[in-house]
Amino acid sequence: MTVNIDEFVKEHGFSVVTSEEKPFRLDEIRFNLFAYLEDYSKMGFSFVKAGDELVELRKNQESYRFVGRCFLGFFVIGEEEQIFLLCNQEGREVFQEARIYVNSSLQAFVSSYSLFLSALFLLKAKFYEIEQVEVEEIAVNLKNQVLALEAHPEQELPFWEHMAYLIEDDGIVLRDDLFHILNKEQ
Template identity: 90%
Template sequence: MTVNIDELVKEHGFSVVTSEEKPFHLDEIRFNLFAYLEDYSKMGFSFVKVARDLVELRRKLESYRLFGQCFLGAFVIGEEEQIFLLCNQEGGEVFQESRIYVNSSLQAFVSSYSLFLSAVFLLKAKFYEIEQDEVEEIAANLMDQVLALEAPLEQELPFWEHMVYLIEDDGIVLRDDLFHILNKEQ
């Protein structure tokens, strides 16, 4: 994961908390949910691979553990284990907030994100012949499945609603564009 911590600290007023190295436990490997998160660089999604790579952020009474990012901001775990997105400039323009609720737990996030990636790959599988009604069905199915992962919702899911909107509106990046291909050649 390559989050610009300095930018995050500057934009949101957080400080990075350094913690002492903890002993490694076998359970960290057996129950490592981060290992299920696949990066999707075409849309800036990247994640830590193990819990020891989490970055602790603090601001006044708030405390978060940074575990990933996307084109809209940084994913963090809150004090009650819920997942939030700390919005970057683009995310702030989309959501009109500096922080939005994403999921109730890391487990729900891993499942939601995996469902999102499966929707992306369904779009890729049919890119040359997909009809708009199929696209809308993929988007609706994604939202239904994400909602089913959460207990009766006390909060809305604006992040996932936006991902569904991007699917419906042809806003999901399915391939590297010429700019990315040329940069890889250099």
């Protein structure tokens, strides 16, 4: 994982809770949902790769386990196993909130994120000839599929709605541009 936990702790005023290391059980390795989360560096998505990398964070009455990050903030697991985004400055500008609900469970998050990546790859597959109608269909399909994963579909999903909006509005980064490549050289 390429996430800097110190940056998160400093920005949000959390303290890291140290815990005893527990050996991995075989079923934890076999059913490791974190292993399905692929980093997508073009938009700052980066995740832990195993449950033993989860860091517990506390501030006042809040307690979370740190999962990863994206360009809008930091993904955490809440006390009832839901996934939230603790927004960075850019995320607060977009959502007008410090914390937003993302998914009801890690399983729903992994599935939602995988659907998001598949939408990106559909855009990449047709980048040279895609019509706006097709782009809008990809965005609507993403929203509908993510909603179908949730036990309570009436729950608003502002994070995934924003990702769908970025798809429609050509706000998704699909490739490394020349500026990125030149910065890597230096």
